Amino acid sequence: MSRAVAQELICKDSRLIEAYLDGELDAAGLVEIETHLNGGGEGARGCDVCHERIALTRATRQSLKRVVRTAALESASGGRDALRARALTAMMAEQERQAATNVRQLHADDGRFHWRTLVPIASAAALALFWGAASRGPITALGRQEPRWPDSRTAASMNAGMGDDLLADLLHEHSNPMPPQWTDPSDVRALDRYIGVPVLPARFERTGALLVGARVLPVHQERAAMLQYVIGHGASQRRLSVFVYDPRKIRIVGPGLSPRAVGTSQVQVGQENGYSVAVTQNGGVGYAVASDLGTDQSAEVAALANDGE
Amino acid sequence: MPMLRSSHTDNTKDSDGFTEECVAHLDALYGVACRLTRNPTEAEDLVQDALVKAMRARHQFLVGTNLKAWLFRILTNTFINKYRRGGLERTLFEGPDADPLADGWVSASTMRQLRDPEQVALLPMVEGEVGRALDALPTEFKLAVILCDVEEFSYEEIAEIMACPIGTVMSRLHRGRKLLQRSLYEHALALGIVKGEERVGGATTAAVDAGSRTAPGAPADLASYRARKRAAV
Numbered sequence: 001m002s003r004a005v006a007q008e009l010i011c012k013d014s015r016l017i018e019a020y021l022d023g024e025l026d027a028a029g030l031v032e033i034e035t036h037l038n039g040g041g042e043g044a045r046g047c048d049v050c051h052e053r054i055a056l057t058r059a060t061r062q063s064l065k066r067v068v069r070t071a072a073l074e075s076a077s078g079g080r081d082a083l084r085a086r087a088l089t090a091m092m093a094e095q096e097r098q099a100a101t102n103v104r105q106l107h108a109d110d111g112r113f114h115w116r117t118l119v120p121i122a123s124a125a126a127l128a129l130f131w132g133a134a135s136r137g138p139i140t141a142l143g144r145q146e147p148r149w150p151d152s153r154t155a156a157s158m159n160a161g162m163g164d165d166l167l168a169d170l171l172h173e174h175s176n177p178m179p180p181q182w183t184d185p186s187d188v189r190a191l192d193r194y195i196g197v198p199v200l201p202a203r204f205e206r207t208g209a210l211l212v213g214a215r216v217l218p219v220h221q222e223r224a225a226m227l228q229y230v231i232g233h234g235a236s237q238r239r240l241s242v243f244v245y246d247p248r249k250i251r252i253v254g255p256g257l258s259p260r261a262v263g264t265s266q267v268q269v270g271q272e273n274g275y276s277v278a279v280t281q282n283g284g285v286g287y288a289v290a291s292d293l294g295t296d297q298s299a300e301v302a303a304l305a306n307d308g309e
Numbered sequence: 310m311p312m313l314r315s316s317h318t319d320n321t322k323d324s325d326g327f328t329e330e331c332v333a334h335l336d337a338l339y340g341v342a343c344r345l346t347r348n349p350t351e352a353e354d355l356v357q358d359a360l361v362k363a364m365r366a367r368h369q370f371l372v373g374t375n376l377k378a379w380l381f382r383i384l385t386n387t388f389i390n391k392y393r394r395g396g397l398e399r400t401l402f403e404g405p406d407a408d409p410l411a412d413g414w415v416s417a418s419t420m421r422q423l424r425d426p427e428q429v430a431l432l433p434m435v436e437g438e439v440g441r442a443l444d445a446l447p448t449e450f451k452l453a454v455i456l457c458d459v460e461e462f463s464y465e466e467i468a469e470i471m472a473c474p475i476g477t478v479m480s481r482l483h484r485g486r487k488l489l490q491r492s493l494y495e496h497a498l499a500l501g502i503v504k505g506e507e508r509v510g511g512a513t514t515a516a517v518d519a520g521s522r523t524a525p526g527a528p529a530d531l532a533s534y535r536a537r538k539r540a541a542v
Contacts, residue, residue, distance in 0.1 A: 072340035
């Protein structure tokens with residue numbers, strides 16, 4: 001009676017069979033299930049239905065593994081390397097942001113700090129060096145000029161507002177980037193409430209650029225969004241900054257900018273301090289692209305502003 | 310939760326090693342993210358978001374515990390917060406859960422045909438259906454099935470990732486797998502890979518053959534199964 005009832009329960013509730021397949025049964029459970037599957041001696045026959053149930057569950061599991069892994073590998077835009085580069089960049093940016101917060105905390109503590117805070121500061125310095133080296137390497141070869149301001153400007157003075165030469169200021173923000181304040185694309189899109197115009201980061205990713213994050217920059221009494229991207233990876237990685245602003249409130253002009261037509265778009269293109277810059281407008285929104293790339297590529301990125309999202 | 314226990318700075322991994330170890334699980338995280346969001350771009354955003362959060366919370370990770378499970382928990386929570394404000398917990402007696410899905414719903418020979426179609430050319434179509442059926446599962450079933458069958462987490466780890474009891478994990482796995490197999494069966498039936506089975510009184514004839522009548526109350530977990538068995542003795 002007891003064995004018959006137990007065996008019937010195993011057939012009725014395949015959770016036991018599943019726990020067996022998942023390796024979750026203890027020794028007693030294993031004996032019960034194997035007795036059920038193979039027959040308990042006394043000439044009893046094993047359960048064909050449960051045998052088939054196990055085979056079907058195993059086959060489905062193999063299919064699932066193939067389906068999930070294959071689909072994931074096929075769908076990563078730009079492949080696994082690009083995804084890995086994007087993830088590493090975002091994590092490093094977060095680490096840098098934390099380190100910067102620690103530095104600010106250090107100043108706020110009026111010089112009194114614990115030895116443990118020195119570790120993240122050293123880490124931040126190393127990362128800043130890496131970030132800087134990655135961005136400047138290719139520029140040096142082209143004869144990059146020194147930035148207008150010393151590199152030792154503090155976050156406080158950078159955030160105090162832009163000077164009169166707005167173009168040079170934006171290029172300085174590109175060449176000496178602070179870590180992004182937001183890395184989640186949906187948070188970046190939500191910056192429109194600070195800027196007063198839509199912020200659509202995805203359209204600039206069509207070049208293969210990957211969004212690292214964004215900051216809000218004070219520009220006199222107004223604000224602009226600075227979208228930070230990377231293109232490529234490893235030694236050939238380049239940085240790209242797209243400034244989004246309300247052109248009725250902020251005007252970016254400069255003697256070095258000359259008009260150029262890219263497709264149907266009108267773009268102002270120039271080069272300053274070794275970086276290329278491209279400025280355009282679309283639908284009442286201003287865009288300024290600063291990059292480590294050539295002027296042609298910056299102009300093409302800026303022209304994407306005229307495509308739909 | 311052992312893997313989420315707060316740790317001191319001394320226990321925190323060095324940042325570079327931590328970053329690399331996290332990125333080592335990128336493929337697995339992205340695979341699950343693709344299935345959760347059903348959109349490659351959103352999946353990339355979700356993975357990036359989860360890894361940034363992991364970086365932010367790395368002091369909470371206890372070295373020596375399961376980093377992969379910890380990352381999956383962050384990914385799951387990020388997904389819930391971002392896309393499913395209502396969370397994973399929902400009424401368990403709605404939709405597919407309301408269907409008793411009695412075991413023994415098809416015969417052993419039908420199951421044999423399902424796992425091993427005679428025409429090998431049909432196999433990719435059957436696998437395609439597995440993918441579609443997986444996408445159609447309620448999120449909590451889909452997540453449990455992927456975490457167990459693809460990522461091979463233990464019930465205990467899945468319970469920690471999904472923040473639910475082990476019995477609930479078993480139930481979600483069971484329901485998810487059952488729905489997948491039923492979808493597969495219906496697809497195979499439509500393709501003519503298997504023949505339909507005559508239904509008798511709400512159950513298939515095969516179910517009756519297998520001695521599987523609808524149980525008035527199926528055991529919820531191993532403990533209750535054993536309790537019932539003891540009562541039967």
